[in-house]
Amino acid sequence: MKLPMSWLNDYTDVSGISPKEYAHVMTMTGSKVEGVESMGAEINKVVCGKVLECEPHPDSDHLSVCKVDAGTGEVLQIVCGAPNVKAGIIVPTALHGSTLPGGVKIKKGKLRGVVSNGMLCSHDELGLTAADLGYEPEYGILILPEDTPVGKDIKEVFGLNEDVVEFEITSNRPDCFSVIGLARETAASFKRPFAVKKPCFTEAGGDIHELIDIQVQNKEKCLRYTSKMVRNVKIGPSPEWMVRRLKACGVRSINNIVDITNYVLLEYGQPMHAFDLRDLAGGKIVVRSAHPGEIIKTLDETDRKLTPDDLVIADGEKAVAVAGVMGGFNSEVKPDTQTVVFESATFDGTSVRKTAQRIGLRTEASSRYEKGLDVYNTLPAVERACQLVEELGCGEIVGGTIDIFGNRKEKTTLALRPEKINAFLGTDISKEQMIEILRTLEFEVDEAAMTITAPTFRPDIECEADISEEIARFYGYDLIPTTLLSGETTIGIKNKEQQAEDRLSSVMLSQGFNEICTYTFTSPSVFDKLNIPSDSDMRNVVKIRNPLGEDTSVMRTTTLGSMLETLSRNLNFSNKSAKLFEIGRIYIPREGELPEEPEILTLGMYGDSFDFYDIKGACEAVISEMHVKDVSYEQCTDNPTFHPGRCACITAGDRQIGVVGQLHPSVAANYDIDVPVYAAQIELEGLMAAAESTVKYKQLPKFPAVTRDIAMLVDVQVPVAALEGIITAAGGKLMESVQLFDVYEGKQIPEGKKSVAYSVVFRAADRSLTNDEVNVIFDKMLKNLEKEAGAQLR
Amino acid sequence: MKEKIQRIKELVEENLRGASDLEALENIRIKFLGKKGELTAVLKGMGALPAEERPVIGAMANEVRAFLEREIDGKKEELSAKLREAKLKREVIDVTMPGRVQETGKLHPLTSVMNSVKDIFLGMGFQIADGPEVEYDYYNFEALNIPPDHPARDSQDTFYINDNVVLRSQTSPMQIRVMEKQKPPIRIIAPGMVYRSDAVDATHSPVFHQIEGLVVDKGITMADLKGTLEMFIKSLYGSETKVRFRPHHFQFTEPSAEVDVSCFVCGGEGCRVCKGEGWIEILGCGMVHPKVLSNCGIDPEEYSGFAFGLGLERIAMRKYDIDDLRLFYENDLRFLKQF
CATH class of the missing domain: 3.30.56.10 (Phenylalanyl-tRNA Synthetase; Chain B, domain 1)
Structure with a gap:
């Protein structure tokens, strides 16, 4: 405002x-x-000056030397270059030491040897536009009306102060x-005085009741309808002061009657409408619900289709206005309007809001109505309009007022409990000060009953907290003391999941992964880009009904899309390599309840000759940090997003908690990534469930270890995990660890075979192992490897 | 015999003077003091001496041997020191060459700032609550005293899933969820993502982060609200920061306030950053509306509380002088690695 x-x-x-x-x-x-x-604000010391004499400059063919009376008590000599300067005109005169918009300073000086004590100004130099003036001024200095008082500050003339x-x-x-x-x-x-005077005007006779019939049929939605009539209307321009005030508030002047309604709207906050009586068929106004499908052409010349939930102002035949939103095109005030019917009404806020939304039309009036206007404001406002009509001399007020109330609301009366308010605010404000503040704000205070009644223009006052706010803001928020929380102590601590997330982050950081933060809504096309089959559950998404665009219209069911987009963008930014991670949610729809929102740790990387084992290593680091036991990585050939030969499912116990792999080249291509790109997803809840929550210290070994190496040839297809399984099973309790240290294919190795080498460590907690003891186990390992994996020992 | 020993002593001394490396020194030792050395040879000839001379010569020979061994050791020490010195000189490197970095990753700047905010509130005894982003209209609006068709809904352009479900437009629904589950005393913050249908530009994003705070207990006052938030702000921005509480309106708090801090750039004088006001708005807060307490089954006559909400992006932008919000969601490594 x-x-x-x-x-x-x-x-x-x-x-x-x-x-x-x-x-x-x-x-x-x-x-x-x-x-x-x-x-x-930038204009200073610019006044109206009368050009007394105007002679050509002796040394120039376009300058003039003027003698100007600017009300300063002396005649000023000013040199002017404008073609339209002549004796007798009144013009804006910038005196010595004056300032103009744009930081221009005017000082005494000489122009081609002739002293000039200031400057005669054009409208442009004053920062005025043709719109400000209301006409297109001629080229040169701005010539003011002949009756403009000499010496008057130009800011007053144009309402610039x-x-x-x-x-x-x-x-x-x-x-x-x-x-x-x-x-x-x-x-x-x-703490200054405040008063609203009752508007006064003279009624010219006649009776509005005989000239128009007003009925309010829907009293739930029309809370009050007040009307006065003006006859012998003379439509014309509004006076300058009114135009200026409206303009300062950002309202364009139309004509005197429309301007009066806008002026009252600004001044009283009461929307008003002026109907031309000629256009009200049957001399009738009926406030009623719209008929199903009823169509009205509003002032903006658009046809609006209405429903019975919409309230309209109708005449004897048709709707002439959408109540509280906009008037009809057919009944607006015209240059030859003779009789005007002023409407000053209160409509139910919610109803106006719904109608405005339904027909897609938010107006100055509707945005006020929807907040809940004071029903007691309609009469003063319409009377103020009549006063202005009289003041502007643009019509005669017909006698009488039509004033129909709809359903009335009770005034709000509340207990005033100063001690309770002080306890709530943490203040020590006296009862007297509270009462004084409330009375200033026009609350009625009953000191005997210690109750207050809120003024009708304050629909926001509903409970004690509202009174507290009124008192607090005029007592001063800055005077309310600052105290720290007292009472029962609470412990500020992160819960297990939050702590675990922090640990995950720090492992990722230590592995060189940078955290990213992405949008959680995505395009439905992401599933195609990720090669996700058309019947996949992942395509069952939470859809946004009013998305910003197709690209952000569904909540993601996978984080891979956002990760790949980010990797692609980084590649595009010429970042040679990238290791990124995100802890973010996906949204899985559920029948009859809110979607599930599991959190997913997503890893993604490209560049630096990374391969599958780099990203797998990062997953292993995470899983090891969480002390997850019983983890396995199984070859996964049927995840269409990933390379069929380079993808593993991560399983903890019997629950799959993630996937890791190289992205399928076609998926990478869909994201414009032309280098090998790797990603992994680990579902946090599964990870936490498998995590060992209590970690206990194991005694450091007191007895020496025995280390044996195994080297063997196996078929290329045999996964090392299978060999490790055989070794571990045979190793029993005395085997401490098994470590793969070499895998080799190529020269000196037969076609279709690979050489695999392990280092196996044996140790007993309570004694030094003998060679014989170790040999028994080791031989069993070798035998089992031969038997179960077809290994040829080397 | 004596002369021989004396002669050996002199010879050794002379040779030592000429010895320039450890090898020469060792050769001298072997030549004179070794098993087959000259002094040993002399001593082997002791048997030929008269019995009474043997102890004298023996003592002398031992004395000379000890003396020579000391001399040799001394010389050895001297030579070693020189060698060490020379080696150290050879080993000089250019320490201004760059170190070998084991590259670690960086937290997203929003997470870093979120962590600082969390830490401050954890230190004040707050816990961290978490809840759904796809939320019932009831929690996002209605229970917060924003009934359907209320104009206050306009200020938050909300994404709808259906008539009853929205993408939460604020973290405030967490107030309701916490109060429904937990009895006072309550002190929580609830950070998280929120959604509003704002088109993306330098200062708007349809997805952003808020941090909600809620305190409910017997006897919580507006003075407590001021004290707690002032402490938070000074912890975050420094103790010299000025804080201003200014009346405002939120449907779910009453009285409500917006909190401004003195401008980081001009300190309150007024500049372009603060649009000449000298103050920058950083959060909204207020006393929990009694209707909101009642909606959660908490008696507003017995309990009171305060709530606040702040925008994470805004705080991070100020902290790091970031002028475009889109950078947070673009995740360019050249950006991420700066923090």
Whole structure:
């Protein structure tokens, strides 16, 4: 809401308050000031001057030497270069030491040897546009009307000496969307007087009741309908002061009657509408629900289809306005309008809001109505409009008022408990001060019963906390003390999952992986890009009904898409290699309840001649950090996203907790990645479930170990995990560890075979092992390897 | 015999003077003191001496041997020291050459800042709560005193899944979830992702992070709210930071406030960053609305509380001087590696 400070003076007194102080104090009492625009702030010492004489410059063919009376008590000699300068005109005159927009400073000087004591200005030099003037001025200096007083400050002439304050009004304060509402807050904030005078005007006779019939059929949605009539209307332009105020508030002047309704809207916060009586068929206004499918052409010349949930203002035949939203095209005020019917009504906020949403039309009026307007404001507002009609001389007020109430709401009365309020705020404000603050804000206070009744323009006051806020903001938020929490002590500690996540992150960091953060919604096309079959469960997604675009229209069921997008982007940024991880959610729809949102650790990498074992190693580091036992990696050939020969399922116990592998080249290509790219996903819940939560110290060995190496030839297809299984099974309790140290194919190895070598460590906790003891086990290992894996020992 | 021994002593001394490396020194030792050395040879001839001279000569020979051994050792030490010195000189390297880095990864800047915020509140006895991002309208709005068709819904352009389910537009639904589950005293923060249908630009993102805070207990006051948040802000931004609580409106708190801190750039004088105001808004807060408490089965006559919510991106942008929010979600390594 924009508000010229001078308008406030009609209701309170803001003299002597600088815009900066005003902004600060209002902000601290809850009316947040977004900024103050000082119109014409840069213009200083520019006055109206009369050109008394105008002679050509002796030394120039286009300059003139003028004698100017600028009301300074002496005649000023000013050199002017404008072609339209002549004796007798009144023009803006920048005196010696004056300033103009853009930081221009005007000083005494000589122009081609002739003294010039200032400058005669064009509209452009004053920062005025044709729109400001209301006409296109001729080229040259700005010629002012002949009756403009000499010496008058140019800012006064053009209404430029105005500070316009822009407020951020919160949705709970519809009353503050008005000059009067803000004047009331201003008065309370600065402890200045505040008064709204009852508008006075003379009625010219006649009776509105005989000229129009108004009925309110829907009393739930129309809470009050107040109307007055103006006849012998003379449509024309509004006076300059009104145009200026409207303009400062960002409202364009249309004609006197429309301007009056807008002026009252700004001043009283009450939307108004002016109908041309000629257009109301049957001389009737009926406030009713729209007929199913009823169509109205609104002021913006658009046909709107309505439903019975929409409230309309109708005449004897048809809808002439969508109640609280916009008037109809057919009944607006026209240049030859004779009789005007003013509507000043209150409609149910929710109903207006729904209608505005339904027909996709948010207007100044609807955005006010939906916040809940004061039913007691309709009459003063329409009377103010009549007063303005009289003041502007643009019509005669017909006698009588039509004023129909719909369903009335009770006023809110609440107990005032100062001790409770102080206990709530942590303050020590006296009862008297509380009462004073509330009365300033027009609350009725019953000191005997210790109750308050909120004014009808404050629909936001519903409970004690609301009263506390009123008191707090005028007592001063900054005066409320600052204390630390007392009471029962609570422990600030992360839970197990949160601690585990921290550990996961730090393992990833130590492995050189950088954390990323990605959008959790994605495009449905991601599944095709990942080669996910059309019947996959992963395609069952949580869909956003009103997405920003197709690209962000579904919640992801896999994190791989976002990871690959990020890797691709990095490749595109010429980052030679990347190791990335993310701990993020996926969203799995569930019938009849909210989706499941499991957290997934996702790893991704490319570059630096990384291969499968680099990313697998990173997974192993994570799993080892969590002390997960019984982990296995099994070849997975049927995950269509991954390379069929380079992908493993990660299993802990009998639960699959993840997948790791090289992305299928076609998937990589779908993401414009032309290098080998690797990724892994580990489901956190599965990982945590398999994690060993208690870690116990094992005695360091007291007795020496015996190490034996095994080297063998096996078929290429035999996975080393199978060999390890055989070794471990045979090793029994005395085997401490088995370590793969070489795998080799090629020269000196027969075709179809590979050489595999292990180092096996044996140890007993309670004695030194003898060679014989070890030999027995070792021989069994070798035998089993030969038998079960067809190994040829070397 | 005496002369021979004396002569050997002199010879050794002379040879030692000329010895320039450890090998020469060892040769001298072997030549004179070794098993087949000259002094040993002399001593072997002792048998030929008269019995009374043997102890005298023997003592002398031992004395000379000990003396010579000391001399040789001394010389050896001297030569070793020289060698060491020379070796050290040879081993000089250019220490200004870069070190070999075992590259570690970096936390995302949002996580780093989130961690600092968490740490401060953990230190104040808060726990961390977590909840769904796909949320019921009831938790996101209704239970927070924002009924259907309330104008306050306008300020949060919400993504809908269906009539009853939304992508949470704020972390505030966690207030309700925590209060439904837990009895006071409650002190929690609830960080997480939130969603609003804002088009992406330098200062807007349809996905961003908030941190919600909630304290409910007997006797919680607005002064406690001010004290707690002031402590948090000063821990985060430094003790010289000025904090301003300014009345505002939120449907689920009453009284409500927005909190400004003195501008990081100008310190309060007014500059371009703070749009001349000298203050920068960093969070919204207020006393939990009695209706919200009641909605969760907590009696507002007995208990009171405060809640607050802050935007993580905004804090991180200020902290690191990041001027474009999109960088957080672009995840360019050249960006990520800076933190």
